């Protein structure tokens with residue numbers, strides 16, 4: 494049954510369900526596996542702190558969310574697929590304001606990451622906006 498995003502358990506469900514899809518996706522899985530290798534548990538934990546901080550204000554995430562993406566061979570198609578799976582996960586499990594906020598923020602961040610990666614690559618991989 495669909496419900497709202499209110500507690501850290503909801504964030505765990507969102508993160509687990511989303512990366513379950515990612516790990517089965519032939520376009521995205523290799524990109525993640527190459528970096529994460531056998532540390533999926535660590536990645537999922539970190540992503541719970543990230544989304545907990547963004548959506549519930551848990552202040553448990555510290556770091557720079559963009560930097561690990563700068564050297565990935567990702568193009569528009571990859572980001573579109575990422576956003577598609579994220580939106581699908583939200584729609585299958587959640588409803589309400591926070592779910593809409595999650596969708597909006599994920600879309601914006603994907604757009605921003607994509608632009609930054611493009612800019613980095615067209616500036617001879619030297620500068621970051």
Ligand code: HEM
Nearest residue numbers: 524525528529543556557558561567571572575599602603
């Ligand atoms: C095609 C799209 C994407 C790919 C392939 C991708 C892949 C990755 C990989 C490989 C890592 C590094 C994991 C590690 O170092 O253990 C990572 C970390 C992360 N990703 Fe993504 N990602 C994508 C899109 C996004 C988007 C759109 C967001 C934001 C909503 C996001 C948020 C994060 C965060 C917060 C981290 C952890 C950063 C840290 O280490 O502090 N990713 N991602």
